Amino acid sequence: MMKKDKLNVAVVGATGAVGTKILEKLLERDFPASSIKMLASKRSAGQEIVAGGRSYIVEETVPESFDGIDIAFFSAGGSISQKFAPEAVKRGAVVIDNTSAFRMDEGIPLVVPEVNAHALNQHAGIIANPNCSTIQMVAALQPVKEKFGISKIIVSTYQAVSGAGAEAIDELNEQSKQFEDRVEIEAQLLPSASAEKHYPIAFNVIPQIDLFGDAGYTLEEWKMMNETKKIFGDSTIAVSATCVRLPVVTGHSESVYIEIDQDDVTVDVLRSVINEAPGVVLQDDPASQTYPMPLYAEGKDAVFVGRIRKDPSHPRGFHLWIVADNLLKGAALNSVQIAEELIKS
Amino acid sequence: MMKKDKLNVAVVGATGAVGTKILEKLLERDFPASSIKMLASKRSAGQEIVAGGRSYIVEETVPESFDGIDIAFFSAGGSISQKFAPEAVKRGAVVIDNTSAFRMDEGIPLVVPEVNAHALNQHAGIIANPNCSTIQMVAALQPVKEKFGISKIIVSTYQAVSGAGAEAIDELNEQSKQFEDRVEIEAQLLPSASAEKHYPIAFNVIPQIDLFGDAGYTLEEWKMMNETKKIFGDSTIAVSATCVRLPVVTGHSESVYIEIDQDDVTVDVLRSVINEAPGVVLQDDPASQTYPMPLYAEGKDAVFVGRIRKDPSHPRGFHLWIVADNLLKGAALNSVQIAEELIKS
Structure with a gap:
């Protein structure tokens, strides 16, 4: 071009x-x-x-x-x-x-x-x-969508502070020291520089990323929901997101539930389809405790996928755990x- | 008695x-x-x-x-x-x-x-x-189940290290210092003392709690799925869980999706039903950035619920964020x- x-x-x-x-x-x-x-x-x-x-x-x-x-x-x-x-x-x-x-x-x-x-x-x-959380999710799900179709996605994120910029990394480090020293924790940036209230992230979990938008969802959640539909070119796919910030420096994790369009797909088949996806690395072996974690995804280009399981109640439902370096692939x-x-x- | x-x-x-x-x-x-x-x-x-x-x-x-x-x-x-x-x-x-x-x-x-x-x-x-993660979830959902019926629950947890005992708190503190001092992090306990491999929890996320069981689910996940049915006295309810350990000392958080049996229930109605539940405290006001967080739940008796939203695609689907002190109510x-x-x- x-x-x-x-x-x-x-x-x-x-x-x-x-x-x-x-x-x-x-x-x-x-x-x-x-x-x-x-x-x-x-x-x-x-x-x-x-x-x-x-x-x-x-x-x-x-x-x-x-x-x-x-x-x-x-x-x-x-x-x-x-x-x-x-x-x-x-x-x-x-x-x-x-x-x-x-x-x-x-x-x-x-x-x-x-x-x-x-x-x-x-x-x-x-x-x-796209938004960092969206990129790693659609990259991992693309081969599944192409092969079987996906009708529904429910995602809960576990997002690192570096997604909020270099200052957020400094804030986590400072707060971690304050916590260890048992002095008062100063919060000035997260969940969002432009938010009215700021909360500590060290040894805490903040269920807000970016400001709040319509219907009680944050802008980050709307990004995931809207951008997924646009990238997939499918406005009918049901997507809902809960976006959460954690005391992790780099590497976003996601707990993802999907419903596919096809019956009788086994976990093994789903695993082999994801394994062939470009840019995706499968790390999925419970027997050897192999699954993606942000500490090990940092600095890597790939999107890592593991913990693939069939839903115990829904015949076309599956669960996945998706991790990537939010500053790189994200x-x-x-x-x-x-x-x-x-x-x- | x-x-x-x-x-x-x-x-x-x-x-x-x-x-x-x-x-x-x-x-x-x-x-x-x-x-x-x-x-x-x-x-x-x-x-x-x-x-x-x-x-x-x-x-x-x-x-x-x-x-x-x-x-x-x-x-x-x-x-x-x-x-x-x-x-x-x-x-x-x-x-x-x-x-x-x-x-x-x-x-x-x-x-x-x-x-x-x-x-x-x-x-x-x-x-x-019951298991700590199960207790806070069923306590928060009970009034919803009683009033409207619940057919499906999908939960992703954000669990604190104290759920693995006092030694896990020491391990998180030690590792946090090792991370700040940029020396090698020693992992000896988590995800489970009896697991073969141990991973750092400081500035990391471990998608394994307890050992692995059937169908790729961990024992912690099976506890949540089976215990919820037993406590609710309802073996037909669909429950699936993804249980994840975080660098938080005390306070489990949960991102919970439910499908209720009744149409046309609004978020406001759901909120008021949960608000009346014994032992439950509603913290749910996006406008004032009010939502539960583990750092503020520590030492409290209540189960805190917030981020209540209607699913954008399912007419009977809702999302909630549930937090409690895992050593107290849990x-x-x-x-x-x-x-x-x-x-x-």
Whole structure:
């Protein structure tokens, strides 16, 4: 789709938890970039980022930053994307946006390459990278959907703090020390910087991610419910989500219940179908206590699936446990994979 | 049912996480005990426990310990209950057993007083206290079941380490320090002392509680599925569970999906029904970010319920978030409440 051998790339949100991972993945996967411009806020301009033996000096994001840029990755928050993505497109760049700013807009492809790369065939300059929790779930379920059909999904998430950015990791570390030292725990960020109340996450569980939306669901829950339908291209699939934040640094886990359309599918058959899915690694052997855990998924590209069981009461019901690094497949890696898909001849 | 004014009480497992809480609850609730004997293993004999301004010297558990005892609380593991509960009954005591040793045995009442106190009318000396995760779920769902009927329950748990005993709390604390100090994390206990492999729980999530049983479900998951049916006295109710351990000290959380038997029930009606349930406290107001969290449930007697939502696709489907102190309502408090029920005239 893109006909140049070497591309000029920009990363907006260069100093953030996801931005630094995008740079790492571009280098690690030998993305054909002739230049990589690292962009952030005025406050971060001048900072040095060292990666792959090279030094990158962070520049302030201004409209002119995108002159001559072919691909711009955005992960600096929705308002920055709203402001600068159209500027980048105006100057001829394709934007791969990791925020929720455009995800549900008509005409904006929302893409997990293993699931719906075909959606990239039509775009108007902006391509949206889905929510981290959504990506790992649809990547794991895609082969099941393709082979048997899925009519219903109920997911409860176990999400790491790094999904809320680098400051949330600092907050968990600080609070953990405060807890051990038995001094008062200070909460300033979670569940959401823009929420009115903040609660400790260390040694706690917060059943709120992002702000509350309609019908008692949080925006994170609505993202999972709406984005899953859009990526699967199936508005009839029943999806409900409960999104929960945990004292884990990196790695989202999900307890997922599905109802498939076909009778008489065994756990073994389901397991072998998931095992063949691109980007998915099966870790499922109760006898050897093999199942995915976030501590071991951190830094890995794959989506890990285990604890596959048949529901004891529903003949077409199954349970799965899905874990992935939320900063990689959940964000940076998926964004770079979208770019790779775009430049395939 | 018991016709004495003052009772001789024994607590087996006196030095454990639950045993000490049973003593606390007996004193706090003015249980009519003329004596409280604290029993444990030979290794713990001679230890002093101070509670309510009195000192209790721990004695070794031997069959003769139960001579003259009216009520014996057991929470020292299944094998101890197997060995000594029949001895206690032989000597005329009623046993309230907090282990899983007898729970599913026919003729053994499995009791959450708010749900099925009537089951106490017939017993043969041993009464079983259900699994911690089961207790808080059935206590919260009982009024819904009574008013509307429940046909299906899907639960994903977020369980604290204290459910695995006092040593698991030490392990979490040790590992948290090791993680902060960036030294290797030593795992010796979780997911289960008797499991072959042990995994870190600090800053991790382990989707295994207890050993694995049939069909890929863990024993903890089978406990929730089987005990819920027994307590509700309804073998037709569809229950499936995914049980997960988290780096939280005390307080189990549960993401619960239910399908009720009645159409056109609104969230407001469901909320008001749950609000009237004995022992249940509603914490459910998205506008003020009010929902239950384990850090705030610790040390409290109530079962807290929030995040009540209608399923977006199923007309009789609802989601709830249920949190309780697993050592209190999940164990010690429920056991003492069973004893209180037994001595009601």
